[in-house]
Amino acid sequence: MQEKFSHVSYHAFMHMKRSDHEHGPPIVPVVFHLEDPAGLTSTKQEQWDLMGGVGEHVLEVAMDHGINIEHACGGVCACSTCHIYVVKGMEHLSPATEAEEDRVEEAPGLQRNSRLSCQCEIISNGLIEIRVPSWNRNAVKEIPH
Secondary structure, eight states: OOOOOSOOOHHHHHHOOOOSSOOOOSOEEEEEEESSHHHHHSSOOOEEEEEEOTTOBHHHHHHHTTOOOOOTTOSSSSSSTTEEEEEEOGGGBOOOOHHHHHHHTTSTTOOTTEEETTTOBBOSOSOEEEEEOTTOSOSOOOOOO
16 A cells, blocks of 8 residues: 655655646556655655556656655756666657767666656556666755745
8 A cells, every 4th residue: 555645845846847748547557666765755665556647757657646756957858866767668668869868877876777757758558667766866955045
């Protein structure tokens, strides 16, 4: 059973760029494995079994369910803070663009299955499993003056 998240960062929702096209109904299983669940969700829940829609980005699925994956650039492929690992289901996600490949190379812990969650668009139905590394948090945040 999925824990309810107790704290969702309003700041995070304010800065995420939503995809500008229609999403299908939430029928695609997307499983998130969190190495630092407390830092991302304020819970102890390490696995989140969610549903996404074709046309939705992995970052959107996460954020809509209270998994606060860092995205310093607002989800526009201008940084690498939303770096994730696609454990299963790469064939159900859009292929990486040259721009994404250039950005993901800047991320720590680069692996063959590294992607930017803001660029992974669900393109077909099938199980997608994502691992969010524990270091995937922006250690430096702007503090309001």
